[in-house]
Ligand SMILES: NC(=O)C1=CN([C@@H]2O[C@H](COP(=O)(O)OP(=O)(O)OC[C@H]3O[C@@H](n4cnc5c(N)ncnc54)[C@H](O)[C@@H]3O)[C@@H](O)[C@H]2O)[C@@H](O)CC1
Ligand SMILES: Nc1ncnc2c1ncn2[C@@H]1O[C@H](COP(=O)(O)OP(=O)(O)O)[C@@H](O)[C@H]1O
């Protein structure tokens with residue numbers, strides 16, 4: 001799904017009104033009725049106190065429409081107008097009149113702190129104060145109201161966006177923002193819903209298709225994509241009946257050091273479980289027995305050194321090499337890395353200590369083959385691009401880096417971002433159970449495997465991140481967040497691929 005900016009959404013609004021020959025009030029009615037339907041489906045007529053806070057723009061207008069429908073369906077509703085200015089939007093005013101026509105219980109105007117109502121923990125709060133029109137942080141008594149709503153701990157549902165968040169820029173520190181339990185957003189999710197600094201304000205997210213003009217949305221260039229099941233399906237390449245192991249890639253996983261041999265086992269297991277035809281592991285000598293016993297399906301090349309890698313096996317020509325997990329950053333391993341980058345010229349995947357070595361030896365960056373994939377976690381990323389001021393600055397720095405070195409860079413996190421030049425792919429699978437040692441090693445194995453199976457690097461990264469999250473979701477649904485081990489994620493990649501289609505394996509092969 002494309003993620004559009006606030007500006008593009010407002011434009012889509014105008015185009016829709018024009019092409020569908022409807023008024024903006026009718027579009028508001030359509031959008032807000034969808035919000036009402038969702039609330040009604042959930043509450044099923046429950047007699048709980050509903051408190052709706054409406055701003056005076058179109059987000060407030062949505063709130064008034066929702067209020068009207070709820071009242072007409074017999075709910076216990078109190079409407080508050082957060083009257084921070086008297087410049088009300090036309091559609092707000094039209095709906096204000098409509099609301100007054102159906103109830104004697106008119107909206108209560110809040111003009112200062114004196115007008116704040118009591119909010120109890122059992123209330124259902126609807127936040128329709130600001131949406132995509134917010135253009136500066138919320139201040140003064142409106143900020144106090146937002147804080148009061150948050151402190152009440154009442155269940156809070158935000159319409160379009162939690163009030164106080166900007167769709168496309170950072171909110172700044174210590175600003176007032178609604179901490180929603182649930183957000184019902186119109187047409188396109190907003191970028192800030194997925195950034196570490198702002199994602200917690202959103203709660204559970206649902207996007208409502210309000211029927212904005214498909215042609216406009218199809219053509220709008222945003223360069224930001226949310227990756228979900230549909231996108232993953234479109235990238236997946238089914239196996240063919242008439243094939244052999246040579247068709248599915250020969251991968252080399254190089255890494256590990258004394259005390260960290262398990263990392264390469266996780267990576268190699270994930271690569272084979274994702275479908276690699278052949279997998280060879282390159283480790284220091286001390287890991288030989290462990291690896292051969294732990295994963296008999298993999299072949300092993302041992303280094304001359306016992307405890308760390310020291311020289312790249314140049315006589316071996318795999319389709320793709322993955323380097324870095326558990327490798328350490330000793331001077332010997334640095335020699336290996338140097339050797340490797342000077343020898344191997346196809347796209348590679350560099351993770352963990354490989355990234356740490358790059359950060360310490362920036363001159364090596366120029367040697368990375370084009371279309372390689374770098375998979376840093378936030379700590380490793382800092383070494384590559386330096387400190388960032390906020391999430392938007394981080395994205396800019398990563399885009400610049402990706403363009404400069406012609407590589408694909410991951411920003412790993414709860415929503416991992418894959419960055420290729422100006423394009424951002426935001427992953428929407430995964431769960432907190434995956435915050436466990438070695439889950440990054442598994443991700444590297446999955447992506448490397450796909451690269452070896454002839455996926456374009458960017459698709460291997462985007463699909464790999466999605467499958468990794470989905471495997472983690474399957475593991476967590478079976479054993480609970482706390483119990484998920486990285487190995488469980490690796491084991492479930494096959495189930496993850498199958499779940500994309502919800503079909504039997506045999507049918508998949510005939511696709
Ligand atoms: N484009 C769409 O997809 C649709 C949008 N609709 C609603 O319209 C909303 C956008 O409405 P508006 O553009 O009227 O904007 P908002 O309702 O978000 O904001 C109202 C006005 O407040 C002012 N303002 C901004 N920041 C302020 C601050 N910190 N303190 C005080 N005043 C401030 C601005 O002048 C802004 O126009 C969307 O979020 C959505 O809820 C729906 O009604 C229909 C379809
Ligand atoms: N809360 C979370 N939700 C979804 N995915 C997560 C979460 N926490 C971690 N992950 C994923 O787990 C992986 C952790 O990688 P990394 O930090 O490199 O781990 P390690 O170094 O232990 O292998 C990343 O792919 C990240 O996106």
Ligand SMILES: [K+]
Pocket residue numbers: 059127128129130131158159160161162163
């Ligand atoms: K809102």
